[in-house]
Amino acid sequence: MKSLFTFIICLIALTVTGQNKYNFDTTKTEELRVRDGLPNFFKKLKEGKNVTIGYIGGSITNGGLWRAKSLEWFKSEYPKATISQVNAAIGGTGPDYGACRIQNHLLQHNPDMVFIEYRVNNGGVYQGRAFEGLISQIWKHNPTTEICIVYTIAQWMKNDIQKGKQTSAGIWMEPVANHYGITSIEFGLEVMKQLKAGKLVFKKGDSPADGKIIFSKDGVHPIEAGHDIYRDVLVRSLKSIENYGVVGVNKIPSPTRENVFSNAKMVPVTEAKFSTNWESVDLSGEVDINDDLTDKNNGAKTLYNKAFQTSKVGASFTFKWEGFLLGLTTLLDKKGAIQIEVTTDGGAPKIVDLKSRKGSPRPKYFFLNELKDGSHITTIKVVKLEPEKVFQVGQFLVVDN
Structure with a gap:
């Protein structure tokens, strides 16, 4: 594993040298x-x-108190400014989906500052190309918007961070930060410092907690005392640089590699051509991510916006698209419950099992295999549905050059 890690780092370095x-x-x-x-x-x-301060990332930011606590600090520290937030974080999602939705969920609200939190939620997916697409899209929308990466910590990162090593998806995110000049703040070092000093229990039940801070209950999501640590690290880092840098336009450099997600987008499901036996999914009562820019984001509508469903094996749809990567927002379920056949450009059909990680129904997204950039036609047909199951499809995720 150590040699593989070294090889990956060398590959990244060679890519952007x-x-x-x-x-x-x-x-x-x-x-x-x-x-x-x-x-x-x-x-x-x-x-x-x-x-306007924007936040995008996973559940640690969506429902996590570090976001609320940071906003409270900004308002207290800069009382003359009128400060608002846009919470565009969604639990269980990574920058691949984030790059497709950032325009719809965050940039349309014109943030002056964007905090990005994706190390726990696989910020290295597609070897950092999805994460890099977030940066370029933000600056294409407004080149004066500032960006800050925040690195949260999870249990599997402890050993690396204790040794001062970058870890997990951070090994793909930091080269992008170097290339674009993005500020990054590591929350995990302070957590490990307090753990080593005997002041903190990382996960409830790990050791006796008398007189100690309990950081989390699950090893990933901090409870309030853990979020206080995150807030404190953020505050002292920001205060140390509030007078640093040159005001002006942020210039977008050439991408670090090909097929960066700089033109990723969401395409309405109505753009596809459907066979018979489809109906609209009732999303009434679901909260739209843009209805309340401060609330926790969850539910089908944050994924779908609009969706169709079928309970018939053999039902299909065809979608014409431009790019090198196609994704679907859909309803995942237990293994073997829902299977589809995917055919692109007349090639060999592929069976895809829409299984969820936890084995229960969950609105989610997934991407098909990458293709040569260009015009494509993809047909998807339902080939298996267990009794009382339905196949749902929401907006498409399209990545092109």
Whole structure:
């Protein structure tokens, strides 16, 4: 495993050699890597202007208190500014889906600052190409928007972070941060420092907790005391750089590699051509992610927006699209309950089992195999449905160049 890790790091370094704006060691982690800093954001705060802060990531940010606590601090520290938030985080989702939805769920609200939290939720999916697409899309929308990566910690990261190593998806995210000049803040080092000092229990039940901070109940999602640590690290990092950097436009460099998710998008399900035996999914009562920009985001409508469903084996639809990668938002279920046949450009059909990780019905997304960039026609047919099961399909996820 160690040799594989070393090979991956060397591969990343070779990919971006000669292009990087910064050359921080991507095998290691530090509490704060300032790079270009956040000067545009702090200028608006100190001038008392209207400031919108966006958050995108997984459940640690969606329902996590570090987000709310950080907003409270901003409002207290910069009372002249009118500060609002856009919570675009969705639990159990990564930057592949995030890159497809960031325009619809976050950028349309014109944030001045975006915090990105994806290390726990596989920020390295597609070797960092999906994560990189988030950066370029933000700056295409508004080149003065500032971006900060925050690295949260989970149980499987403890040993690496204790040794000062970058870990998990961070090994793909840090090269992107170097290349674009993005500030990154590591929350995990302080957690491990307090654990080593005997002040903290990482997961409830790991050891006696008398007089100690309990960081989490599950080894991933902090309880309030854990979020206090995250907030405190964020605050001291931001305070140390509030006067750093040059105000102006953030320039988008050439991508680090081919097929970055810089043109990822969501396409309405109504763009497909359906056979008979389909009906609209009733999403009334579901909360739209844009209805309340501060609330927790969950439920089918955050995935689907609009969806169709069928209970008939043999029902199908055909979708014409441009790009190199196609994804579906759909309802996953237990293994073997729902199976579809996927055929693209007249090629050999492939059977896909829509199994969920936990074996229970769950609105989710998945991507098909990458193709050569270009025009494609994909047909999907239901080939297996257990009794009382339905196949649902929502908006398509399309990534192109």
